[in-house]
Amino acid sequence: MKKEILLFDSIRPVIWHNDKLRLLDQRKLPDEEVYLDISSTQALSEAIKQMCVRGAPAIGIAAAFGAVLAAQELIGVADKDFKRQFNLKLDSLAASRPTAINLFNAVNSARRLPLNIKDRVPTLLAWAKSWLADDIQANKTMAQLGAECLTENTRILTHCNAGALATGGYGTALGVVRQAYQKGLTDTIYAGETRPWNQGARLTLWELQKESIPATLLADSAAASLMKAGKIDWIIVGADCITRNGDVANKIGTYSLAVLAKYHQVKLMVVAPTTTFDLKTQTGDAVLIENRSKNEILPNYYSSIATLANAWNPVFDITPAELITVIVTEKGLVKSPDARKIEQFIQDLK
Numbered sequence: 001m002k003k004e005i006l007l008f009d010s011i012r013p014v015i016w017h018n019d020k021l022r023l024l025d026q027r028k029l030p031d032e033e034v035y036l037d038i039s040s041t042q043a044l045s046e047a048i049k050q051m052c053v054r055g056a057p058a059i060g061i062a063a064a065f066g067a068v069l070a071a072q073e074l075i076g077v078a079d080k081d082f083k084r085q086f087n088l089k090l091d092s093l094a095a096s097r098p099t100a101i102n103l104f105n106a107v108n109s110a111r112r113l114p115l116n117i118k119d120r121v122p123t124l125l126a127w128a129k130s131w132l133a134d135d136i137q138a139n140k141t142m143a144q145l146g147a148e149c150l151t152e153n154t155r156i157l158t159h160c161n162a163g164a165l166a167t168g169g170y171g172t173a174l175g176v177v178r179q180a181y182q183k184g185l186t187d188t189i190y191a192g193e194t195r196p197w198n199q200g201a202r203l204t205l206w207e208l209q210k211e212s213i214p215a216t217l218l219a220d221s222a223a224a225s226l227m228k229a230g231k232i233d234w235i236i237v238g239a240d241c242i243t244r245n246g247d248v249a250n251k252i253g254t255y256s257l258a259v260l261a262k263y264h265q266v267k268l269m270v271v272a273p274t275t276t277f278d279l280k281t282q283t284g285d286a287v288l289i290e291n292r293s294k295n296e297i298l299p300n301y302y303s304s305i306a307t308l309a310n311a312w313n314p315v316f317d318i319t320p321a322e323l324i325t326v327i328v329t330e331k332g333l334v335k336s337p338d339a340r341k342i343e344q345f346i347q348d349l350k
Contacts, residue, residue, distance in 0.1 A: 011164035055166020060102030138330035146176030160251035162238025246321030246337030247284030284318030
C-alpha cells in the first residue's frame with residue numbers, strides 16, 4: 001500500500017544545530033520568528049520557565065537535549081563525579097515546570113542511560129535525536145487515528161496550542177486537525193484565544209495561517225454560545241498529563257469546555273502520546289498544578305501601586321475522565337476512558 005504523504009508539516013520548534021539547542025521563541029510569535037541558541041542547562045531551564053518553549057512534548061524534547069548540554073558541560077569530569085553532577089543539572093531542568101510529565105519522563109530516561117567517559121555526549125545526542133524523531137512519528141500516527149473518529153463536515157474547536165509548536169513537529173490535537181483538513185473532513189476550525197497567554201490567538205492561529213489552513217479565532221467566553229448554536233461537533237485538545245484513571249491535566253479552561261461539551265452533546269477528544277501518561281498518579285486530584293505570577297494577569301495599574309487587588313493564575317486544570325469521549329495515543333484509542341479501561345490499555349502496552 002502506498003504511504004500517504006502528509007502535508008502541512010513545515011514547523012519545527014526544537015532543533016539541534018552546531019552543538020547547541022535552537023528554540024523558536026514562542027513569546028515573540030506571531031510578530032517575530034526568533035530562534036534562541038541555548039548552550040547550557042541553566043539557560044535551558046530559564047527558557048522553559050519563561051515559556052520560550054512550551055507544550056508538554058516540546059518541553060520533554062528540550063529536556064532530552066538538555067541532558068546533552070549537561071554532558072557537554074561536564075566533559076573531562078571523572079566517572080565517579082560525573083553522575084552526581086549530571087543528576088544535579090537534570091534536577092534543575094526538572095524543577096523548571098512542575099506539571100508537564102513529559103519533562104520528568106525525559107529527565108528520568110536520561111538518568112538511566114548507560115554512559116561512559118568516552119562517549120557520553122554521542123550516546124546522549126543519539127538518544128535525544130531519537131526522542132525527537134519518535135515524537136514526530138507518534139504525532140503523525142495519532143493524527144491519522146484521531147481523524148478516523150471524524151466524519152465529513154466536522155466542525156472543530158481547539159484550545160490552547162497543541163500543535164507543532166508544542167511538540168517536535170506536526171502536533172497532537174492540531175495534528176488531527178491537519179490530517180482532517182487534508183482529508184477534506186473539515187473546513188470549519190475554531191481556535192479559542194486561551195487567556196491569559198493567548199496561545200490560541202498567538203500560536204495556533206499562527207500555525208494554521210503559516211500552513212494555509214483557514215481558522216476562526218474565538219473569544220474564550222464565546223464558546224458556550226457557539227455550542228448552544230449547534231456549530232461545534234468536536235473539541236480537540238492536547239494534554240500535559242494523563243493520570244492512571246484517565247483524568248487529564250491540560251491548559252486552564254479545558255475543564256470549562258469539557259463541562260460545556262457534555263451539556264451540549266459535543267464530543268471531546270484528547271490527543272497525547274503515551275509519554276504523557278503519569279502511571280504513578282492515580283487521579284487528577286493528585287496532580288501538582290503550576291500557579292504563575294499574579295502580575296501575568298493583573299493590569300499594570302494594580303501591580304504598580306499598593307492595592308488589595310490580587311489574582312489567581314493557575315496554568316492548568318483537571319478534566320475528569322467521564323467528560324472525555326476518546327483519548328487518542330500513538331498506540332491506539334481509549335474510548336469513554338475510566339480507570340478500568342486505562343489499566344487494560346496500560347497492560348496491553350507491556
